Amino acid sequence: TLLKFCAGRLSCSVGRRVYTYGTLALMLLIVYRLFDLDPDLLPLFQYTCKQFSSPQECLSSPEFLDHIRKVMLVIDAAVTHLENLSSLEEYLVNLGKKHQAVGVKVDSFSAVGESLMFMLEKCLGTAFSPDVREAWTRLYGAVVKAMSHGWDA
Ligand code: HEM
Structure with missing residues (x-):
């Protein structure tokens, strides 16, 4: 419990944002898994014309960490609107279009x-039982399906 408390309290800042180590650890898991699965995604993240050459470089970029936060916020919004996902449809289609553009x-x-899931x-x-996995x-x-309509439009 003490360790958990400490983990919640320990923080570090990247750019102007402050992250607890717990949050950073989760992001780390996602990033390493993502670029393991598909290293070709790395060059798609370009901020101020810089191209990342390694996952480590990505993790030290405030814009990149911000993107992971953005992904989480979208998932969070989907959970909040679970009973009425169609209300997010227009936003998600537009989000898809933006991704097609980049x-x-x-x-x-x-990936x-x-x-x-990883x-x-x-x-x-x-606690990540087959039912829980299925639900996620x-x-x-559903989020990806709505975003994918941005490609047909
Ligand atoms: C914006 C790349 C997946 C949510 C962006 C941008 C890039 C990008 C380059 C513009 C710069 C930025 O805001 O950081 C990618 C790549 C993906 C991916 C390579 C992997 C396949 C996702 C997923 C979600 C998402 C799965 C959500 C479920 C967002 C949001 C924005 C964004 C909310 C901001 C859009 C805005 O400015 O209105 N993404 N993305 N991305 N992405 Fe992604």
């Missing part, structure tokens, strides 16, 4: 999904 392929979202599995341990997979699948 060169992302719909197929790449599956992000697997990285999220992180959840590591965090939840045995469905939720993420």
